[in-house]
Amino acid sequence: MPLPSVPEDGLNRLRAARPVFEARARLVDAVRSFFKSRGYLEVETPVRLPVPALELHIDALPSGNAFLRTSPELAMKRLVASGYSSLFQIGPCFRWGETGRIHHEEFSMLEWYRIGTDYTGIFQETQDLIRSVADQVLGRRRWDFQGQWIDLDLPWVVLSVDEIFKERAGWDPVEDFDAERFDRDLLGIIEPGFPRDRAVVLKDYPAQLGALARRKPGREQVAERWELYLGGIEIANAFSELTDPVEQRARFADWTAQRQADQRSVYPVDPEFMAALESGLPPTGGIALGLDRLLMVLLNAASLDTVLPFRTPVDTGST
Amino acid sequence: MGYTAADLRKGLRIEIQGIPFVVTEFTFVKPGKGAAIYTCRIKNMFDGSTQLRAYRSNDTFDKPDLEERTMRYSYAEGDQFIFLDENFEQVTIPGSVLGDSQYFLFEDVEVSVMFHNGRPVDVTLPTFVEKQILETDPGNRGNTATNVLKPAKIAGGYELQVPLFINQGDIVKIDTRTGGYADRVSKR
Numbered sequence: 001m002p003l004p005s006v007p008e009d010g011l012n013r014l015r016a017a018r019p020v021f022e023a024r025a026r027l028v029d030a031v032r033s034f035f036k037s038r039g040y041l042e043v044e045t046p047v048r049l050p051v052p053a054l055e056l057h058i059d060a061l062p063s064g065n066a067f068l069r070t071s072p073e074l075a076m077k078r079l080v081a082s083g084y085s086s087l088f089q090i091g092p093c094f095r096w097g098e099t100g101r102i103h104h105e106e107f108s109m110l111e112w113y114r115i116g117t118d119y120t121g122i123f124q125e126t127q128d129l130i131r132s133v134a135d136q137v138l139g140r141r142r143w144d145f146q147g148q149w150i151d152l153d154l155p156w157v158v159l160s161v162d163e164i165f166k167e168r169a170g171w172d173p174v175e176d177f178d179a180e181r182f183d184r185d186l187l188g189i190i191e192p193g194f195p196r197d198r199a200v201v202l203k204d205y206p207a208q209l210g211a212l213a214r215r216k217p218g219r220e221q222v223a224e225r226w227e228l229y230l231g232g233i234e235i236a237n238a239f240s241e242l243t244d245p246v247e248q249r250a251r252f253a254d255w256t257a258q259r260q261a262d263q264r265s266v267y268p269v270d271p272e273f274m275a276a277l278e279s280g281l282p283p284t285g286g287i288a289l290g291l292d293r294l295l296m297v298l299l300n301a302a303s304l305d306t307v308l309p310f311r312t313p314v315d316t317g318s319t
Numbered sequence: 320m321g322y323t324a325a326d327l328r329k330g331l332r333i334e335i336q337g338i339p340f341v342v343t344e345f346t347f348v349k350p351g352k353g354a355a356i357y358t359c360r361i362k363n364m365f366d367g368s369t370q371l372r373a374y375r376s377n378d379t380f381d382k383p384d385l386e387e388r389t390m391r392y393s394y395a396e397g398d399q400f401i402f403l404d405e406n407f408e409q410v411t412i413p414g415s416v417l418g419d420s421q422y423f424l425f426e427d428v429e430v431s432v433m434f435h436n437g438r439p440v441d442v443t444l445p446t447f448v449e450k451q452i453l454e455t456d457p458g459n460r461g462n463t464a465t466n467v468l469k470p471a472k473i474a475g476g477y478e479l480q481v482p483l484f485i486n487q488g489d490i491v492k493i494d495t496r497t498g499g500y501a502d503r504v505s506k507r
Contacts, residue, residue, distance in 0.1 A: 055352070097376070101346070103349060183354055184356075
């Protein structure tokens with residue numbers, strides 16, 4: 001399906017975006033039918049929260065005396081702790097200050113959680129989902145993305161952070177962590193070196209980048225987290241969920257201290273979420289997937305501008 | 320009062336160690352769970368040099384004290400160029416600030432002058448100005464092609480490339496943004 005180039009004028013832009021709206025509708029239908037066929041319950045959780053999820057590098061947009069959610073993660077984990085075994089949600093999330101070629105302050109997130117599994121089980125399910133979505137949105141599993149064919153039937157490449165960094169960047173961030181160097185080499189060396197013709201999964205991050213992922217049993221310095229890349233674009237982030245309230249509290253305290261040192265807003269720890277963890281969260285795998293980015297890659301668009309017809313095209317420069 | 324990296328965007332003017340810069344290119348990147356990186360090309364408003372810089376969210380910048388005023392060109396004294404504001408107050412701007420723009424001035428032309436802490440740092444001319452060709456090889460009347468060029472000089476010795484059909488004495492239009500030939504206005 002050829003995409004029209006986006007005209008500057010607002011109404012024309014919306015008119016020209018009909019194929020984009022239609023593709024998004026097929027994408028959402030495909031996601032829903034996938035999860036419903038697997039017995040998942042679709043849920044909606046609040047968008048406006050008294051306390052947003054605290055993460056080291058994510059800022060929440062204030063909304064009156066509350067905040068817009070940066071992800072539905074804490075609410076969905078409360079549902080899991082209260083006995084729901086497999087859940088998914090599609091909905092808007094907001095992250096303050098994130099605007100660029102593959103960032104938009106308001107975006108559409110797909111999150112799902114399943115008890116009794118870990119990030120490996122979620123990996124299998126993600127493969128099935130992405131293939132099924134491509135079938136229904138494009139009618140095929142091989143398509144051109146920015147001059148390079150992506151073929152979802154080629155075996156997915158799974159790379160460990162420690163191995164690929166040692167091989168390409170000459171150091172091991174798991175043994176000797178350096179946050180700034182990690183980001184710089186990830187963006188400058190590791191991501192540009194990924195194969196573009198197939199899906200790539202980068203897994204087993206240094207525990208310091210574990211966010212809300214548990215540590216690997218028997219290898220405490222590694223967090224069970226992976227990221228999915230399609231065409232070099234980061235699409236999804238999966239965890240074996242952290243279920244230990246003591247460790248979770250320690251991480252929140254650590255991020256709070258670091259955010260204070262950086263003079264960024266700090267948010268109090270969500271007491272309902274902590275109560276859920278303390279009541280016992282079963283072993284769970286979970287994942288957050290950026291639907292706009294997935295649509296952008298499926299539609300061979302160079303930036304989110306194409307798949308967000310209401311956004312004023314962002315001048316993202318040429319560097 | 321200043322800016323943080325989150326305020327960065329194309330066209331923003333910032334001050335670093337007393338020097339005003341304008342952001343000419345801007346890219347936002349943020350790895351999953353990582354820190355945002357704001358990559359910018361910034362142009363030194365004093366000397367026009369550019370550099371590529373990467374900033375983090377907690378980087379801060381001063382807001383330069385910049386003022387833009389409309390002025391008229393009056394006359395030159397050596398390398399000093401005298402402009403008048405609406406109250407006929409004189410401001411002297413050195414040729415080094417004007418750069419090639421000094422060759423495109425003419426009496427009474429209205430320009431926009433950017434001041435930093437009261438010091439003129441940039442002068443913007445009308446996009447097109449007309450100038451007479453004082454020196455060039457004889458024209459080739461039959462050749463109306465605009466893609467074959469030859470050197471020509473205007474007053475002050477400024478040299479530009481013009482089509483072969485341009486003759487000494489012709490008036491041409493010059494694009495002040497590039498300093499290049501734009502069109503022929505009249506024949507000698």
